[in-house]
Structure formats: C-alpha cells, structure tokens
Amino acid sequence: MQLRIITLTTIVAIIMAAIVHAAEDSSELPLVPYPRQVTYEKGSFTPGKKLTLSYDAGAAALKPLAQTIAQDLSANGFECGHHTHGTKPSNSITLRLQDDGSFGDEGYRLTIAQGITLTAATPTGIFWGSRTLLQLLHAGPQNPIAQLTINDAPEFLHRGLMIDNARKFHSIDFHLKMIKRMAALKLNRYQIHFSDHQSYTLPSTAFPTLPTKDQHYTRAQIQQLVDTAHQYHVQIIPEIDVPGHAAALIRSIPSLGCTTTTNNKPARKLCIGNPQTYQALEKLFTEVMDMIPGDYWHLGADEVHYNNIQCTACLATMKSQKLENGTQLYHHFINRMHDVVKGKERTMFVWEGFDPKGTPKIHPDIIVCPFDIKHKGRMPSDYFNAGYTILNTAWSPLYVADNIYMCTPEAIARWSPFMFGAGRSPQPFTYWKKFNPKTHRNKIIGAQMCSWDNEEKAEEGLLLGTGPGFPEYGRPAPRLPIMAERVWTGTQTTTKSLLERTGASYW
Structure with missing residues (x-):
C-alpha cells in the first residue's frame, strides 16, 4: 500500500478551526484540553519564521523529540533548526529536563516570554507540552501570542x-x-x-x-x-x-x-x-x-x-x-x-x-x-x-x-x-x-x-x-x-x- 505523507497541519486544524471564533478579549485560551493553570504576564511574543530548538546535548532522549516537534512546527509554516550548546539564540524553543518533584511522569511547564521554554521531568511531559505549544502557534509565523506560564498535568493516567x-x-x-x-x-x-x-x-x-x-x-x-x-x-x-x-x-x-x-x-x-x-x-x-x-x-x-x-x-x-x-x-x-x-x-x-x-x-x-x-x-x-x-x-x-x-x-x-x-x-x-x-x-x-x-x-x-x-x-x-x-x-x-x-x- 502506498501511504500518504501525514503532517499535523490537518490534525491541529481540526482542533483549532472550531475554536478560533473565541473572543479576542477573552482570558480563556483556545486550547483543548484546557491546561490546569494559566498565568498571564504583560506583553506578547511574536515568533519568527525561523525557530531554533535548543536542548542540553547530554539529554539524548530529547534529540528525537526535538526532531518530531520541528517536523510538526514545519506544518505551521516554521523553519526549525537545532542548537545543543553555548549561548541560547533568540527566537528559540528551549527543551529542559528538570525534576523538581511537581511534574510527575506527564506534567510540564510552558513559559512564553521573549522566547519559549518547555520544562518537564520526562520526555513524555515535554511532548505533551509541545502539543499545547502547537495549538498556540497554529496561526504561524509573525502572529503574536501572549506571554504566559502554563503548569499542566493530566488528571488520569x-x-x-x-x-x-x-x-x-x-x-x-x-x-x-x-x-x-x-x-x-x-x-x-x-x-x-x-x-x-x-x-x-x-x-x-x-x-x-x-x-x-x-x-x-x-x-x-x-x-x-x-x-x-x-x-x-x-x-x-x-x-x-x-x-x-x-x-x-x-x-x-x-x-x-x-x-x-x-x-x-x-x-x-x-x-x-x-x-x-x-x-x-x-x-x-x-x-x-x-x-x-x-x-x-x-x-x-x-x-x-x-x-x-x-x-x-x-x-x-x-x-x-x-x-x-x-x-x-x-x-x-x-x-x-x-x-x-x-x-x-x-x-x-x-x-x-x-x-x-x-x-x-x-x-x-x-x-x-x-x-x-x-x-x-x-x-x-x-x-x-x-x-x-x-x-x-x-x-x-x-x-x-x-x-x-x-x-x-x-x-x-x-x-x-x-x-x-x-x-x-x-x-x-x-x-x-x-x-x-x-x-x-x-x-x-x-x-x-x-x-x-x-x-x-x-x-x-x-x-x-x-x-x-x-x-x-x-x-x-x-x-x-x-x-x-x-x-x-x-x-x-x-x-x-x-x-x-x-x-x-x-x-
């Protein structure tokens, strides 16, 4: 069987197309499932067309994950490179494995300031955070998103x-x-x-x-x-x-x-x-x-x-x-x-x-x-x-x-x-x-x-x-x-x- 090339363009669109009608002045983000905790900061972040995925070179488990995230973001019009050491570049998405006892196996923290940081105790937590990020970046490059912090974890295994x-x-x-x-x-x-x-x-x-x-x-x-x-x-x-x-x-x-x-x-x-x-x-x-x-x-x-x-x-x-x-x-x-x-x-x-x-x-x-x-x-x-x-x-x-x-x-x-x-x-x-x-x-x-x-x-x-x-x-x-x-x-x-x-x- 000859298989079609499958990207996330249609998949995220199915979720997002139904919710873009949400009022612009609403404090509720157009996300499904909705995160457990959202804290807004002043200002916004405008992602450029070129994004850099940055992660610790010693975290081998993050390399294939970064590749998946880059592939999925490309379906939204972004061009993603990798960066594993040195000074963090601008317009970056930083993936960080860190266990502070609050994440569990699937929880994550997504921070959007003058850059994007995803923190979790496991690669699975990083991955679920990236699904939230994909929804936030659905509109593509040069579309601003609010500066915020999301703390999230599932209710059920x-x-x-x-x-x-x-x-x-x-x-x-x-x-x-x-x-x-x-x-x-x-x-x-x-x-x-x-x-x-x-x-x-x-x-x-x-x-x-x-x-x-x-x-x-x-x-x-x-x-x-x-x-x-x-x-x-x-x-x-x-x-x-x-x-x-x-x-x-x-x-x-x-x-x-x-x-x-x-x-x-x-x-x-x-x-x-x-x-x-x-x-x-x-x-x-x-x-x-x-x-x-x-x-x-x-x-x-x-x-x-x-x-x-x-x-x-x-x-x-x-x-x-x-x-x-x-x-x-x-x-x-x-x-x-x-x-x-x-x-x-x-x-x-x-x-x-x-x-x-x-x-x-x-x-x-x-x-x-x-x-x-x-x-x-x-x-x-x-x-x-x-x-x-x-x-x-x-x-x-x-x-x-x-x-x-x-x-x-x-x-x-x-x-x-x-x-x-x-x-x-x-x-x-x-x-x-x-x-x-x-x-x-x-x-x-x-x-x-x-x-x-x-x-x-x-x-x-x-x-x-x-x-x-x-x-x-x-x-x-x-x-x-x-x-x-x-x-x-x-x-x-x-x-x-x-x-x-x-x-x-x-x-």
Whole structure:
C-alpha cells in the first residue's frame, strides 16, 4: 500500500478551526484540553519564521523529540533548526529536563516570554507540552501570542480511544493519522479491536491461515504503526477477543471450537476445556506481543456464556479442576490467560462480564472495563467492592456505535470519568451512576471512548466533527476532543466553555 505523507497541519486544524471564533478579549485560551493553570504576564511574543530548538546535548532522549516537534512546527509554516550548546539564540524553543518533584511522569511547564521554554521531568511531559505549544502557534509565523506560564498535568493516567478494526477494516493510513490526532489531544492509549467473528486483521506466521483475506496488515505496516505510536507517546493496546467473538479464529483453526455446537450451527466461541486451545492462544498472544510491544493486553472476554455444557473436553477440564459449571470454567479460562499475559509483564484488561463474586476468584490485577451499568444488574461498585480497578468505558457517553447509539456533545461535556451511564440511553443524565472522586480516585485509572462497527470514512465525523462521511453518516460532533478534556483536565472547565472551545453546541 502506498501511504500518504501525514503532517499535523490537518490534525491541529481540526482542533483549532472550531475554536478560533473565541473572543479576542477573552482570558480563556483556545486550547483543548484546557491546561490546569494559566498565568498571564504583560506583553506578547511574536515568533519568527525561523525557530531554533535548543536542548542540553547530554539529554539524548530529547534529540528525537526535538526532531518530531520541528517536523510538526514545519506544518505551521516554521523553519526549525537545532542548537545543543553555548549561548541560547533568540527566537528559540528551549527543551529542559528538570525534576523538581511537581511534574510527575506527564506534567510540564510552558513559559512564553521573549522566547519559549518547555520544562518537564520526562520526555513524555515535554511532548505533551509541545502539543499545547502547537495549538498556540497554529496561526504561524509573525502572529503574536501572549506571554504566559502554563503548569499542566493530566488528571488520569489512561486516556484512550478504541477502534473496531475487525467488523469494519481500517487502512493503516487511518491508524497512523489517528495516532497523531490522539496525541494532539493528549490521549495516550490506542486500543485496536483486531479480531472478532468477522475477521482477524493481524499478520501471523504462527498460524498462516488465520489472517482474513484482504483484511489484514503486513508486518511492515504493523512496524510502522508501532514506530508512529512510539514517536507520538501513544501505547497500542492489542485486543484479541476471546473466548467469545472468536468465529474468525475457529474458521481458521477448527480444533479451537467445542466438540458440540448448538442446533448444528458453526462454533462461535472457543473450547476452553481443550488444552490445545490454551497452547494455541499462548502462541498467538506471544506472536502479537512480539509485533506490538507495550505494557497492556485486552482479552475481550465479553458476551459469552458456557451453559449446559456437553463438550467432552470442557467436561473433562471441569472435572479435573473441580469446577461445578460453565461459569466457573469461564472464570478459570480468564485466570489462565491472565497468567500468560502477566508472564509477559503486561497488565490485562477485560470487558465486564464475569461475576465479581463468583468462583474461582478472578485475579484482582485484571482491570475491568464496564460498558453497561444495567448489564446483568451489576454496577461498577460491584467490581470496586471486590477489589478491582476500573477503566471507564461506559456506553453512555463513551460509545460511538453502529452510527446509531452515540451521545450528544453536551452529554459528554457534562460527564466525568467518575460517572457511568446506562447502555443505549437517550437520556444518560437520568441513569448516570456517580462516584465520589475522593473515595474512588485510585479505583478508576481513566476512560476510553469506543468506536464500534463504524466504517473508516465515518470515524472522523463521528469522533472529531469533520470528514468525508457526511451526509451519509449523520450527527457529526467533536466527541473525542470533549472527552479528551474531561480525562485530562477533569471537571475544572465548565460545560459551556468546553462546548464553545470545541465548536460544539447544545443539541
């Protein structure tokens, strides 16, 4: 596949075009997400066309970062050189690694005086500060910006987006561009749903028949995905959805299905009693992890039931493990997969579905992703009380699904990651379950917007409010920028301010 050259011109423009209407005399900057603290000084700074990126020659980690920043600034009309020692030149951007105990891993300080200084304890902090700077310099050379100091850090560790790649295949070019758009909004986790009933979209040497014809990537494309994510400080979270949503795996490897099926229909869930299933999954997971390095893995594990088991392999495993029913076998499977994932030094996510009070006890290291507070009568608090950490993926307002179920910009702007809405709810305000930030701060690691079963051409409009998919795909809105502010800044900004800065409106 011939790939287009992707710059940040369009990406930052998507964010900025909606907010340039902000009044010139407003004290609020046209930034999304909005920084935690902005202190204005007297005067302004006018950047020239030629900017110099200055950093300590001993800080080797800043060299590739400076190159990325220079590349991104060139899309706004600037010409950037590097300077690593001696007297700091005028019209410069100084990158400074300094740990004073106030930044954390992702915080930064951006100072604009008669020059620009970005200070952080880590390269990641410097990078997020550069995303703010790109928005401030969006107008290009010779356009003055206020002298100020910004102190900023994220409210939540996990700030994510999920794309369903298995039901509707997306080009690698889409993913590369989306990573940069996420980074512009300071989102740092990109979950890709690589497999489902419809297709398996990764390459595989271990199982050559597994990749779905004309709907999978090459290893070179996956390497490009990994390299771009690393460059833009985004982690890829692979999801191979098992043991349900597994028809694509079973079509390719029939031995993974149970020995008996319902009404003679093809198997759509894995045989979790067969030792060969565990061996095959460990081999497959290892292959994917080798291709896509990182700290996380998503097992899926949702919307599957093992009732009235007749499969001889499942019955044999239940007997040997002293399991009383299919639900306990399902718990056993999740724990076995957790052992594999933890052995690879990764943290495992699962969608809600298991009984937090069930046996055998699901390992407490697993992070749960609740998506419907009405599901089986369970609530996020049931998982909290059982000792689990949660990633908020609540259907309302975080699902953008099937071009049918999605919340309004206002609903997302009124939300925080401590709020969970009911699935498919047209009035999420009525059903939101709210948790106290003081008591649940360490129980919720963040939030993730999930785009399910949407065609590639619709994603930009449904998530960002722009793009080619309209009017065929209705209801465009900047859902992702609004969510990004709530998961970075929390609720310190008002609903009105957030809607205005993203160009959204009350529906």
